Amino acid sequence: MQQVKSRIWIEEQGEVFLGFGRIELLKKVDETQSISAAAKAMQMSYKKAWKLINAMNSCSDTPLVITNTGGKDGGGTFLTQYGRQMIIKFETLNTACEAFLNEQFNALKQSL
Structure with a gap:
């Protein structure tokens, strides 16, 4: 078939905000709680991942990802709600678009 x-x-003022690759990166961050992983x-x-996350956070009024630097309890990266x-x-949206x-x-095809 x-x-x-x-x-x-999705773009914000001509800059990519979200796309398939960025969504996959967000899922991996949520799964691993680490930008590096x-x-x-x-x-x-790592540099590219960091740039993509920074770009997404910059395009949004609300952060998508929060990073905590290391320390006594260690660092970590967390996906926000x-x-x-x-x-x-x-x-x-992607599923609806494809449908x-x-x-x-x-x-x-039927009209041919």
Whole structure:
């Protein structure tokens, strides 16, 4: 069966806020509670992961990720509740977009 696949992203003033790769990075941060471990799991440099997280936080009034530097109790990186909500909202939007595109594609195929 033929299906349409697409990649969407959300921009803020011309800058990418969220996209498929960034959502995957957020999920890995949530899973590992570490930017370094998340980057490694995605075969990405720490520097790139940090830049992506910083860009997402900068585009948002509410941070998606909070980092705590090391110390007596150690550091860690945590996804905020808002970050978790954005994952769900983005994935819902992406699923709806693909469903719409497939409906349109099937309608086109039937009209031929």
